[in-house]
Amino acid sequence: MEVFCMHPRTIKGIQSAPEVLESTKAIPFGLPRQLAVSAPLNQKRLLQRFQNKYICITGASSGIGEALVQELTGLPCTLVLMARNTKRLEEMRTKLSSDRTVIHVVPIDLEQPDVIDAAVEAMSVSIPHLDWLFHVGGISQRSLAADTDVQVVKRIMQIDFLGAVQLTTRCRELMGRSASPGIVVISSMTGLFGFPKRSAYAAAKHALQGYFESMQLESSSPYVCIVSPGSIRTNMSFQALEADGSQHGKADPRLEKGMAATEAARRILNGVARGKRTIYVGRSELLMIYFHRYLPFLFRWIARRTPAK
Numbered sequence: 001m002e003v004f005c006m007h008p009r010t011i012k013g014i015q016s017a018p019e020v021l022e023s024t025k026a027i028p029f030g031l032p033r034q035l036a037v038s039a040p041l042n043q044k045r046l047l048q049r050f051q052n053k054y055i056c057i058t059g060a061s062s063g064i065g066e067a068l069v070q071e072l073t074g075l076p077c078t079l080v081l082m083a084r085n086t087k088r089l090e091e092m093r094t095k096l097s098s099d100r101t102v103i104h105v106v107p108i109d110l111e112q113p114d115v116i117d118a119a120v121e122a123m124s125v126s127i128p129h130l131d132w133l134f135h136v137g138g139i140s141q142r143s144l145a146a147d148t149d150v151q152v153v154k155r156i157m158q159i160d161f162l163g164a165v166q167l168t169t170r171c172r173e174l175m176g177r178s179a180s181p182g183i184v185v186i187s188s189m190t191g192l193f194g195f196p197k198r199s200a201y202a203a204a205k206h207a208l209q210g211y212f213e214s215m216q217l218e219s220s221s222p223y224v225c226i227v228s229p230g231s232i233r234t235n236m237s238f239q240a241l242e243a244d245g246s247q248h249g250k251a252d253p254r255l256e257k258g259m260a261a262t263e264a265a266r267r268i269l270n271g272v273a274r275g276k277r278t279i280y281v282g283r284s285e286l287l288m289i290y291f292h293r294y295l296p297f298l299f300r301w302i303a304r305r306t307p308a309k
């Protein structure tokens with residue numbers, strides 16, 4: 001687990017919440033420089049974990065999922081890319097397929113249970129077994145709890161939580177045929193604490209966290225790794241739902257200042273390759289995890305004053 005602690009001077013220096021969240025100077029032990037530099041992939045470990053494996057990635061059409069696909073391309077393995085935007089996935093297949101990396105495209109809509117079943121059916125025609133299942137696909141929220149329609153809450157719970165659970169259970173047979181199956185779940189920092197304008201998203205990510213953490217503790221289960229990203233530079237806020245279910249359609253300045261998706265993907269793959277069960281990915285915003293745990297008054301002070309975009 002990457003450990004971020006706060007330097008005493010940082011506490012004194014707090015002027016405003018955005019400053020705390022956005023300044024990489026808040027990270028102690030000289031880490032800012034290190035964080036600015038792209039983490040190289042540990043090729044040897046990566047090969048040990050993923051060579052000749054069958055790997056399914058949801059949310060592969062954009063952001064973190066797309067970056068994971070790009071980082072895995074070139075390894076001798078078979079990738080199954082899943083998302084709704086199959087046009088984008090086909091473009092990626094054309095560009096990234098090689099003698100070493102075989103790529104299959106399977107459409108999935110995590111909102112529709114019958115489409116999830118059909119996706120597993122289609123995948124089992126293309127591959128003999130499944131070694132790795134990366135749950136990346138998801139959708140966020142940009143609305144106050146008091147304004148948000150319950151249908152929007154249900155939609156987010158279905159896509160971010162129930163969809164992932166259904167896909168996992170339906171893949172049981174395919175994964176059961178693997179000698180060493182593994183599941184990687186992209187949760188969020190919001191899976192560890194609530195945040196303004198993220199009530200349904202936080203609920204879905206808490207549910208994911210609870211479900212897969214329980215699974216981690218069951219001796220019969222595959223290896224499970226739960227990833228909690230902070231702010232990663234992707235288009236997530238464009239697709240995020242407003243109170244009435246419409247798309248937010250705007251950039252989020254906090255995400256725009258976040259870690260690049262490629263860097264996040266490398267950290268995730270390096271962590272998984274090392275057998276980590278919990279991975280935190282981000283910059284100084286990760287301090288909020290420790291504030292929430294050890295300094296709850298400070299956490300609430302910052303969270304309430306951070307402009308919810």
Ligand SMILES: NC(=O)c1ccc[n+]([C@@H]2O[C@H](COP(=O)([O-])OP(=O)(O)OC[C@H]3O[C@@H](n4cnc5c(N)ncnc54)[C@H](OP(=O)(O)O)[C@@H]3O)[C@@H](O)[C@H]2O)c1
Nearest residue numbers: 059061062063064083084085109110137138188232234236
């Ligand atoms: N970016 C961040 O700061 C951040 C922070 C914490 C956690 N995360 C998590 O990271 C994951 C990836 O997000 P991202 O930042 O990479 O955002 P993104 O660029 O918007 O990617 C989201 C992915 O999810 C897929 N998706 C959305 N709705 C779907 C549905 N109904 N069925 C199937 N797939 C669906 C999208 O594909 P289609 O639209 O083609 O279906 C897309 O590939 C999400 O689970 C998100 O909660 C992101």
